[in-house]
Amino acid sequence: MIPALALYGIEKRFGSTRILRGVDLAIQPGERHALIGPNGAGKSTLFNLIAGGARPNAGRIDLFGAEITRLAPAAITRRGLARSFQSTSVFTRLSVFDNLRCAAMLAERDRTRWWQRFSGSPTVDARAAQVLDAVGLTERRHVQAGTLSYAEQRALDLGIALAGGAHTLLLDEPTAGMNRAEAARTIELIRETTAGRTLLMVEHDMDAVFAIADRISVLVQGRIIASGTPAAIRADETVRAAYLGEGFGT
Template identity: 75%
Template sequence: MTAALAVQRVHKSFGATEVLRGVDLSIEPGERHALIGPNGAGKSTLFNLIAGGGRPSAGRIELFGVDITRLGPAAVNRRGLARSFQNTSVFAGLSVFDNLRCAALFAERGRGSRWRRWTHARAASTRAEQVLDAVGLGARAQVLAGTLSYAEQRALDLGLALAGGAHTLLLDEPTAGMNRAEAARAIELIRSATAGRTLLMVEHDMDAVFGLADRISVLVEGRVIATGTPAAIRSHAAVRAAYLGDGFER
């Protein structure tokens, strides 16, 4: 089976500073995969490279077997990969519905000839309505996005990726800044809304990681030191020493 996302021997240096040192990562279609590690390990840099926000110094990145190593963010997005950021990226002055409709229209705009614009606009509106319910914002459709709570804005961020039709999602700390109850609700929302899609998530909340991920990779000093199921990562001696700590189970 072709991997949904394959990172092959990726290096990234900024001047004399080597941030990524030969990262290998393979994520299967439909898999929920978490990337964890201490601050400064290179997680955000790797996310940026996968999403087209930079170029590796060496190595290759593939999306369902297609080389995307040198594509920019818009080209990567059109191939079905969407990224959320640690800070919300919604259009504050537009309604929730119009935010989602914009994302759907962007996905539709390259399909067909100009005379089909009206059909595409209608399809985008239908798609936005479907995503509203999927991310639990149906009752907030006409509210300005800038007035939503932080947790609701993160749900809208997820909705923007879904409205664009992405089959592969990169979520950067989706529960950051949330209390325990909000984080638990966010994880359940991600679980239900992304069913059938491929997910790569960077997250520091270990309850979220171990409650959602099918597999986990641990990045330390620019290298993946372990990949495995949550149970395997919990008991991995090198992971405990580098990141989780011996008291993690307690």
């Protein structure tokens, strides 16, 4: 089976500092994969390379078998990969629904008359309404996105990725800054809305990681030191010593 996302020998340097040191990773279609590791391990840098925000010094990145290593972010998005950031990236002055309509337009192949489709397209509106319900924001449909709570804005962020038709999602710390109740709702939302899609997420909350991920990879000092099921990662002595801590899970 061709991996949904595959990294081969990815290296990244900033000046003389090596951030990533030959990262190999293969994520299968429909798999929900978590990337964990201590601060400074290179997780955000790796995300940025995958999404096209920067280029590696060496290595190759494939999306469903097609190389995307040197494509611009917009070109990668058009191929079906969407990224959320640690801070929300919604259009704060647009309504919640219009944020989703903007994203839904990207899923339309004919973009020559985008302004007409935005002003009244049944297809766009139906897609936006479906996602609006999926992320639990139907009652907030007409409010400005900038007035949403932080957790609601993160839900809208996820909705924007879904409405754009992405089959592969990169989620950067989706529960960061949330209280336990908000994080629990977000975890359930991610589980429900990403079913059947490929997911790679960076997350420090181990409850979220073990609740969502099918597989986990551990990045330490620019190298993946382990990759496996949540049970295997939890039991791995190398991982416990390097990141999770000797007392984790006891």
